[in-house]
Amino acid sequence: MSVYVTIILAFCLLLLVKETYPRLHSIIYTIYVFLFLTYLVMSIVVPFVSQYFSVVPVALLPVFKLLLFSVLLLFISQIVEELLLDYEYTSLATMFTFTTKAIILLAWLQHMKQFYEKFFSVLGLLS
Incomplete structure (x- = not known):
């Protein structure tokens, strides 16, 4: 209220x-x-x-925090993008959205690094 x-x-x-x-x-x-x-x-x-x-279980806590970070960042990015579009800064709004998506992608890739290493090592053993 x-x-x-x-x-x-x-x-x-x-x-x-x-x-x-x-x-x-x-x-x-x-x-x-x-x-x-x-x-x-x-x-x-x-x-x-x-x-x-x-x-949240301790094993899933890092994923939960990263998911929450991603959602909040996307919501804030959307609000700022609409604000920039209202002021007719379309190219700046597009760059802001792209940068936000890149930050989220890099955060998730960094978090999944251990998984990728194990996955590719298993694939290497199968060939």
Whole structure:
């Protein structure tokens, strides 16, 4: 409920700024989006996810953390991409999305390195 109140108050303030200082509106809007994302992650996502760390088996904990990291990064990337598209920075939005996907891919490849080594060694034994 507090999230909705925050959104409504911010919307009212952004409308006030848009009417009084239209040049500052885009800057304040961008700052608000990043502050609100930080607020959501710190107040809702982190406490919600931390309670599940004790439920997840220890063997699956690294995969769970990496999966959570990937999902959060993709959600944040999507929000930032839409923000950049609103300001007509399409090439920057595309680069941001591509970079996010590359970071996630590299993180998963690094995590799966031991699996690939064992898999290819087994394939080497079969040939």
